[in-house]
Amino acid sequence: MVYSGKKVLVVGIDGVPYTLINKYVEKGIFPNLKRILSEGFVNHQMDASVPDVSSTSWSSFFTGVNPGEHNIYGFMELKKYTYKLAFPNYLDVRAPSLWEILDGNCSLKKSSISERYKDKLNKNMKSIVLNIPQTYPALPFNGILTAGFVCPDLKKGTYPESAYNYLSSMGYMPDVDATKAKDDPPGFFDEVERALDKRLKSYCHFLDNGDYGLFIACITETDRVNHFFFDAACDESHGFHDKFISVYGKIDDIIGRLYDVFMEKTEGQGFFMTMSDHGFTPIKKEFYVNAWLREKGLLKLNRQREYFEQIDSGTIAFALEPARIYLNLEGSYPLGCVKKEDSSGIAAEIKDAMRSISDEDGSSVIKCIYERHEVYSGDCASNAPELVCVANDGYDLKGNLKKVEFFGKGPFTGMHTRHDAHCILPVGLKPAGRLKIEDLAPVILDNFLEPDKEN
Amino acid sequence: MDHLSALENKSIFIIREAYYRFRNIALLWSVGKDSTTLLWLCRKAFFGKIPFPVIHIDTTYKFPEMYAFRDDYAKVWGLDLIIGKNEESVGSGMGPSRGSKLDCCNELKTNALKNTIASRGFKALLLGIRRDEHGIRAKERVFSPRDENFKWNYEDQPAELWDQYKSTTEEDNHVRVHPILHMTEIDIWNYIKRENIPISELYLSRGGKRFRSIGCVPCCSPVESNAGSIDEIIEELKTTKTSERAGRAQDKEDAYTMQKLRSLGYM
Numbered sequence: 001m002v003y004s005g006k007k008v009l010v011v012g013i014d015g016v017p018y019t020l021i022n023k024y025v026e027k028g029i030f031p032n033l034k035r036i037l038s039e040g041f042v043n044h045q046m047d048a049s050v051p052d053v054s055s056t057s058w059s060s061f062f063t064g065v066n067p068g069e070h071n072i073y074g075f076m077e078l079k080k081y082t083y084k085l086a087f088p089n090y091l092d093v094r095a096p097s098l099w100e101i102l103d104g105n106c107s108l109k110k111s112s113i114s115e116r117y118k119d120k121l122n123k124n125m126k127s128i129v130l131n132i133p134q135t136y137p138a139l140p141f142n143g144i145l146t147a148g149f150v151c152p153d154l155k156k157g158t159y160p161e162s163a164y165n166y167l168s169s170m171g172y173m174p175d176v177d178a179t180k181a182k183d184d185p186p187g188f189f190d191e192v193e194r195a196l197d198k199r200l201k202s203y204c205h206f207l208d209n210g211d212y213g214l215f216i217a218c219i220t221e222t223d224r225v226n227h228f229f230f231d232a233a234c235d236e237s238h239g240f241h242d243k244f245i246s247v248y249g250k251i252d253d254i255i256g257r258l259y260d261v262f263m264e265k266t267e268g269q270g271f272f273m274t275m276s277d278h279g280f281t282p283i284k285k286e287f288y289v290n291a292w293l294r295e296k297g298l299l300k301l302n303r304q305r306e307y308f309e310q311i312d313s314g315t316i317a318f319a320l321e322p323a324r325i326y327l328n329l330e331g332s333y334p335l336g337c338v339k340k341e342d343s344s345g346i347a348a349e350i351k352d353a354m355r356s357i358s359d360e361d362g363s364s365v366i367k368c369i370y371e372r373h374e375v376y377s378g379d380c381a382s383n384a385p386e387l388v389c390v391a392n393d394g395y396d397l398k399g400n401l402k403k404v405e406f407f408g409k410g411p412f413t414g415m416h417t418r419h420d421a422h423c424i425l426p427v428g429l430k431p432a433g434r435l436k437i438e439d440l441a442p443v444i445l446d447n448f449l450e451p452d453k454e455n
Numbered sequence: 456m457d458h459l460s461a462l463e464n465k466s467i468f469i470i471r472e473a474y475y476r477f478r479n480i481a482l483l484w485s486v487g488k489d490s491t492t493l494l495w496l497c498r499k500a501f502f503g504k505i506p507f508p509v510i511h512i513d514t515t516y517k518f519p520e521m522y523a524f525r526d527d528y529a530k531v532w533g534l535d536l537i538i539g540k541n542e543e544s545v546g547s548g549m550g551p552s553r554g555s556k557l558d559c560c561n562e563l564k565t566n567a568l569k570n571t572i573a574s575r576g577f578k579a580l581l582l583g584i585r586r587d588e589h590g591i592r593a594k595e596r597v598f599s600p601r602d603e604n605f606k607w608n609y610e611d612q613p614a615e616l617w618d619q620y621k622s623t624t625e626e627d628n629h630v631r632v633h634p635i636l637h638m639t640e641i642d643i644w645n646y647i648k649r650e651n652i653p654i655s656e657l658y659l660s661r662g663g664k665r666f667r668s669i670g671c672v673p674c675c676s677p678v679e680s681n682a683g684s685i686d687e688i689i690e691e692l693k694t695t696k697t698s699e700r701a702g703r704a705q706d707k708e709d710a711y712t713m714q715k716l717r718s719l720g721y722m
Binding site: 053075076085087149150152153175177178179224227302304305313321322335398400410411412 | 558561565606708709711712713715716718719720721722
């Protein structure tokens, strides 16, 4: 099928920072990206979503709207009117995705972006969407999709069945076993490389054989490696530095191969870009927000229960990963005791107190604290946390309920950053101002505008 | 040996093993179908007379039919019945409408049981839980240690190989013994039918509804059903299999997701 506009290939590389790309291009670790950047592309620093977790940020990327519209604030939520954990999946994404907008079939969903492009795009555009987090379970649509993290069942995570049959027969790995990173690092790196080989092979297969307008291919192994070994990224004396570089060399190979196949197929006319959902930086310390709330007397726990069901009467506020602070509102939770009219005052007090949190050497932990209305707008903004913290680099904010101390160290050496995601775009395509992850969907959709309907 | 007899043999072996190892044990009887089946198995294991006490935790919110059933059969079967009640909480008006349902359970069930165990120093309790009730139960042991706070650490349990059950525990711990862990919901109903075990009439359909599980009145809701006899319940369970599995699939996905998130430090 011929569509107006160029074919688009987006390579998503989970958690690969803008600054690291520049460093690795300079050092010769990224020869393919160096070549691509010399062929009319620019690497831009980009802001991830708030909070900068993958599920939220990827949802902002593929819907082009903020969490107040798409409804994904993290990997976990509490079930309505309870303290029971729930894990949102694609069925909880309230805004249509790029592929649903291009398909022209958003069913009952709509968003500010889908409305803006309504009747202005090619109809029935096919998309191929591989391994984007937060897309499980796969829903039928005009194209091919295999879900990324978290994908409990490859079959349910893949549409259509023929794509599942291909992926399962070629030994495709939806994810690697991150627990191995601690227990068996060499085994973990081997598994990462095996998974990357399978990704390259399957992505090339779909690129070769698939009919599409939009092709999105994501690599998520980078995030896993960064979580456990980001301290090895630039430290040549680190025991796993060579392994780390070897994985990143492979990432560069994959990007180069996909770029070459794509450009060859489109006779140099394709629209190519890469992006990440957040950056990474080394961890100095973990900071446990709930331990802090407990110490301030704002959170009461009953240790006989589990997870967030530990929340006991008298609780004013609690935090879900990573630092989404919710008030224990009357009527919203079984033991809710905060009156609606008091909530903004209480939120302001917590915000003030959190600002002054500092490490023993005096370094400030929290970079900024957003109130709900500052960062979220849309029909789902009422589901948002009251406050969201963004940390200073080096302080990994955690929602763990078990910790008693404020600060600690886990097995992780890398943490997400909001300000250092990347996006490599063709020269001249970056929208004005500081780039945000939800700006990318319009850049992609603009490409598919029907010429006579652009205005 | 037929299927039900094999299940029965296994259960009776576990019950006798628990009594032999611990001696100071008790059976927890909620009056529901599972623990009544367990009680029946205990009677068979000791030829009609259970040599240890039977505990019923009374929240005061049970169905009247359940109290009547309990009192009738405690007499018929000659049970040494202990009724555990958290008098203090009941007296202070604790209930599902005050505080959360969690607190209510915690006060009226868990704390009542804790007090009962403490006052009699029981070393082990027999419980009628089944592996197919919930995904997490897949990790249960037949002899399952609990700490003084009743906490179950599923990542640190003794191995159970070839019917070798570990029965030594820390001073403050007690062991939960699960003689019908290996039975499924439908096994229970088939066994109830074969043995003609009396069960509460709440399980049978009245006016198009029946209870699939029974407990406290405020927290139990009946399901749509016309199954008015045990045969009909068995038939119904055969055909409603899909919805049961759908529930289990969700649990399984959640368990997978939790494990994945935990491995990346998100839990």
